[in-house]
Amino acid sequence: MYGGGYIFDEPNKRQLKEEQLHDDPVKLAEFEARIARGEKIEPGDWMPSEYRRQLIRLIEQHAHSEIIGALPEGTWITRAPGFKRKLALIAKVQDEIGHGQLLYNAAETLGKSREAMINDLLSGKSKYSNVFNYPAETWADVTVIGFLIDAAAIVNQVANAKGSYGPYCRALERICYEESFHLKQGHDAFIELATGTPAQKQMLQDALNRWWQPIMHFFGPPDKTSVHSEKLMQWKVKMASNDDMRNQFLDQYVPKIRELGMTLPDPELKKDETTGKWRFSDPDWDLFKKVINGGGPCNAERLQVRQWAEEHGRWVRKALMNPGAVKTAPVA
Amino acid sequence: MDQPQYSLDPRVNRLRLLESGEPVEVQEGENWNSFEVFHQEKRGAHHEHVGCVHAPNAQLALVFAKEQFARRKKCVNLWVVRSADILAFNAEDEDMFANNAEKTYRDASGFKVMEKINQFKKSTHDKK
Numbered sequence: 138m139y140g141g142g143y144i145f146d147e148p149n150k151r152q153l154k155e156e157q158l159h160d161d162p163v164k165l166a167e168f169e170a171r172i173a174r175g176e177k178i179e180p181g182d183w184m185p186s187e188y189r190r191q192l193i194r195l196i197e198q199h200a201h202s203e204i205i206g207a208l209p210e211g212t213w214i215t216r217a218p219g220f221k222r223k224l225a226l227i228a229k230v231q232d233e234i235g236h237g238q239l240l241y242n243a244a245e246t247l248g249k250s251r252e253a254m255i256n257d258l259l260s261g262k263s264k265y266s267n268v269f270n271y272p273a274e275t276w277a278d279v280t281v282i283g284f285l286i287d288a289a290a291i292v293n294q295v296a297n298a299k300g301s302y303g304p305y306c307r308a309l310e311r312i313c314y315e316e317s318f319h320l321k322q323g324h325d326a327f328i329e330l331a332t333g334t335p336a337q338k339q340m341l342q343d344a345l346n347r348w349w350q351p352i353m354h355f356f357g358p359p360d361k362t363s364v365h366s367e368k369l370m371q372w373k374v375k376m377a378s379n380d381d382m383r384n385q386f387l388d389q390y391v392p393k394i395r396e397l398g399m400t401l402p403d404p405e406l407k408k409d410e411t412t413g414k415w416r417f418s419d420p421d422w423d424l425f426k427k428v429i430n431g432g433g434p435c436n437a438e439r440l441q442v443r444q445w446a447e448e449h450g451r452w453v454r455k456a457l458m459n460p461g462a463v464k465t466a467p468v469a
Numbered sequence: 470m471d472q473p474q475y476s477l478d479p480r481v482n483r484l485r486l487l488e489s490g491e492p493v494e495v496q497e498g499e500n501w502n503s504f505e506v507f508h509q510e511k512r513g514a515h516h517e518h519v520g521c522v523h524a525p526n527a528q529l530a531l532v533f534a535k536e537q538f539a540r541r542k543k544c545v546n547l548w549v550v551r552s553a554d555i556l557a558f559n560a561e562d563e564d565m566f567a568n569n570a571e572k573t574y575r576d577a578s579g580f581k582v583m584e585k586i587n588q589f590k591k592s593t594h595d596k597k
Contacts, residue, residue: 181560212478252495457525465553467521
């Protein structure tokens with residue numbers, strides 16, 4: 138699972154930075170030609186400092202999203218309805234944590250240590266996908282997350298897997314393969330509630346109503362308001378625009394929701410058959426910004442759970458520490 | 470939206486997590502070192518590089534590698550090696566691997582035999 142066609146950045150950092158202006162123009166031209174030819178960039182290659190910075194931030198936020206994203210679902214393992222659902226949920230949560238590890242490794246090849254990334258997560262400096270700042274109130278929330286949030290994440294990850302940075306693409310290839318199980322088990326649990334008793338249907342409808350706005354937020358602000366970075370597209374860091382990914386998601390999944398007799402809480406939601414684009418009422422982007430900046434219902438709790446794990450696992454890590462080992466970064 | 474007084478997560482309430490909040494700083498190196506992982510899909514196949522794990526030593530790296538890379542697809546064996554022990558060429562020296570057209574004598578395709586055989590067969594046939 139992963140959130141974020143939206144790459145978070147402070148507004149004042151969107152300007153070209155000093156060191157970026159001083160990238161060797163010959164090497165920059167070679168680098169851009171390599172990407173244009175469809176070749177991958179590997180850790181030892183020369184790369185513009187801005188490319189490195191943006192990739193670290195993107196992959197790091199992706200890694201944090203996997204780890205934090207396991208929390209709202211993880212809490213339902215003890216309360217999953219039945220043995221089969223419990224086993225599937227344990228397997229899925231384990232996968233998500235594994236994805237986090239793969240992604241931390243990929244980000245580390247760019248020169249930022251895993252410890253530094255975890256510190257930036259705990260201090261709030263580094264972000265993760267906004268959707269995980271909302272609570273999973275009932276089992277139906279878990280099915281909506283497992284089906285629709287994972288589906289949205291797959292749209293995003295399949296696009297990113299065609300990007301230019303080798304280690305990130307390799308991690309995403311494995312991740313996408315495992316996500317296909319997440320999506321299927323989520324869809325299966327979703328169908329079970331949608332075709333179940335009136336109480337089950339109502340529980341699912343309530344969860345859908347709660348999650349629809351966060352899902353519409355998932356791919357980030359509309360292209361017309363977000364600062365469009367042609368460079369990131371040219372460098373194949375960002376592979377598709379927020380609006381395009383959102384439209385692809387709606388196109389694939391709204392019919393799958395409606396065919397089960399469920400409704401979505403947006404009277405404007407409708408496909409324009411002439412343009413092929415979905416129309417919808419504008420989600421509350423002020424709320425989106427407020428939640429990113431710490432004002433969501435679960436921001437504090439998510440970080441505190443992560444911090445608790447860090448504090449209480451420390452003695453184990455220290456006890457296992459190999460004093461002879463010198464710190465190195467993954468090679469690929 | 471206000472922060473709820475209690476969490477929907479029973480563990481969070483049990484641990485009274487929302488009442489603590491001393492900042493934690495992870496020290497450099499606390500997450501151990503990295504090991505590259507090589508996966509063998511079946512007996513007789515090559516071990517292939519699949520990624521890496523963080524571990525305090527090689528034995529635990531194997532345990533973590535099994536969890537991370539052998540959960541699903543078939544696996545009969547794993548290798549781990551400290552990332553620092555891998556020696557590689559500089560990526561910028563890629564051009565030294567380039568093959569030029571003059572080295573066709575190294576390739577099977579550089580030897581055209583059929584043409585001569587056919588010519589020979591044709592000439593012996595014509596003599597008869």
